[in-house]
Amino acid sequence: MLHLIDPAVLGREDEIRRAFAGARPFRHCVIDGFLDDGFARRLLERFPAFERGNHLDEDGRPGGKSTHDRLRGLGEDYAALDDLARSEEFLALVGRITGIPGLLYDPMYFGGGTHENRHGQALDVHVDFNHHPATGWHRRLNLIVYLNPDWRAEWGGALELHRDPYDAANDEVVEVLPLFNRCVIFETTEHSWHGFRRITLPPEHAGTSRRSLALYFYTEERPAEETGPTHSTVYVDRGLPDRFVAGYTLTRADRDELDALVTNQTGHNRRLYREIERLQAELERTALNRLAGALRRRWARYRVRRQRPQ
Template structure:
């Protein structure tokens, strides 16, 4: 299937569920708005997407105190279905209906897949609490929405690898959203949208298709530029101290070098 076929199916599903999703979004925690929809695509199509994911050896391993996961954004290296499902979420009909549900005017999809694309996480891998980078790769637009489409069949909540939202900070209990097969999750991104992925405790891989939407204005009037800013989990105070220092130092660098010292490689370079 191509991106138009996939977008047709997604648009039909979201249009059908729109009122319910708007209600879910409006009644989610006011500090981090979110919603999710299950059975986004017909099951056979979602299974095909899962099946064509590359092996871990064909992806980039990002492993540090901040995170431990496999990522990929250079989509022409992989099965074409993966590129088609990613860009189906950038169809203007999809962008518009998601913007309407989230009450965001004129959200802008990211054809560069800056920090988007596909990801995979296996046993003992994780993503520590963090704020996403506030801007696009050229630092012209504000990041406003995070789209996560999970495609691992039979993935149980107790396996880990679930999205965690921390709307009231690390001192309060997080909201856990199961990374359930064929589920699309949408969350706001701003200066207070702290989130993480729980450590995986299962011998298997959790697979995810990711997109971000941007806008000309931030979601919150108080939003300011920031790099991707990591924290340690509540039970790991030492990691939290190290990661907060790491964020401070990277912010100091960005005050001097607006776009960083080197280009972030996590983008889709279509000419390569």
């Protein structure tokens, strides 16, 4: 299956491995021309329509992001991509580059697959969920391939890798433009903070969108010193842009950006409330089960005593 990878990438394996190991603010690498060029162009040509993917927000209304996690249903080229992702040769290659052996492919593409983001979308800085919800595997790597010809820096949407978004004064940020056939591989840890700023497209590019393929890899075990308590995605809400100072007059674009910031923050809060409700319900069920068990045991002991000869 490695024929779908550009041969130049395979010839640079040692160089890429060294770049990954020494990268800041955390281990990652950027590989241009990752896939065979013809294969990458076919994936772009056959990228699913926005409405075909999951594009509804938490209220069931159409949003600005669409994802599709059933790659094999998108035609033979996406089936070939899936075959590549699950092949032993590819898993071994990624394992050698990253120094992480025993990588596991996720047939569910939980959170992965095709991603498309339209004008106005952003992704707040976050660390990813750390255990697969179905298998319990440890999440170890994100591999993203971008499919955006001629993407420009001033449009936003560049991947940001952060050292510590809570410490703005000392944060270290690396930006990666989402250019066509550019691959980014980064380790997912309790401090692999990443996201992208709001996409702002000029009117003449209003139909453009940010397209990518996201593959996530796991291992059954992980070093204890790298393992944290199970958690879902943890976001850091972005603050107001620096231009928002006393006396500044808001434009229509500023109003739209504020709306997006508030909407994202509200969405994060609602997700947390749902998790709290779920945990509370589990605690209540556990408490009731324990109480019922204690009552059953007391009733059994009472019946035993009643049956004993006096």
